[in-house]
Amino acid sequence: MRLSAVSAIFLASLILSACVASSGSEEAGTPSQETTSSITRSSGPVPSASVGNATVQVTQRQDAQQQALGWTAPPSEPQAFLPTPTARTGDVPIPAEKPVALLMPASPAIAAAPQARAQIYSRRFRDAKPINFGSSSPRKLAVHGVDVSRWQGEIDWETLQAQGANFVYLKATDGGDHLDPMFNKNWRRAKEAGLKRGAYHFFYWCRTAGEQADWFIRNVPREAGALPPVIDVEWNGDSSCKRRLSREHVLEKMQVFMDKLERYYGQRPIIYTSPDFYRDNLKGEFADYPFWLRSVAAHPSKVYPGRKWLFWQYSGSGLSHGVEGRIDLNAFHGSEEEWHHWVASRSN
Structure with missing residues (x-):
């Protein structure tokens, strides 16, 4: 059937309007009702965080356990530490292998920023539950730092730095729709104070790895000079997710998540874990990944024999001016010179 010129023009206008209406930007999904818990909770009010068009109300949970962070190993493409014989002091074996001064894989095009060597602040933290580590005391390590989340509230970053926090890892996300309400402010203020900072994600075993990686990428900026992203993997008895996956499934999900972050940020993610999760899933695995290890009693x-590590979380009960309440304390496995070299490699 032939159309008149007017009818044809009218029909074309309707088709064009439909195309424009269907090409709008994708709306943020509705937050799920999942609840997870990775950091000791406080009794203060629960803030909410706006993410895109969705406002995520982060549910306050009663966490009776101290849950701190701990990560490991050298950050480099199929490179690892060059092993040397293990030294012993008394009864405590102290790894003698060269600490971390290796490079990460080549990063994508991120604007490089000139880096001056930052001052190293000596450790002046106190501890509510001090542990005698003997000759292997973390006090002997040169570079210390902290990890924080919203449960530390408002932080005086300059004072915290002067107390010995040379770096900080900030809780960013967990699961596929939870954002720490203090992350954006902490991310900005830590940089303004001159601390080296990075972000970590608390992995939720009832959500797909791809969704969780996308959520982290959506909320954590890709910036030159930032520390590598961290995947925090633990068994969490207080989570709404009660699943305990097989070792093979755990490793598979972790690999998917880490591969996606490495492609986006250009740095191999650091694996933070605790003794029980490591025993069940990670012993002998991911030899080419840096580890951050939680070990608060030895x-x-x-606790992790044979495992090379990058960061050691040695206390979940630290005390410092600049922060109310307790804070997680960590140390870098290396000298000041190795720290400066490692940090410089993050900026290239």
């Missing part, structure tokens, strides 16, 4: 060489 040196990592005793």
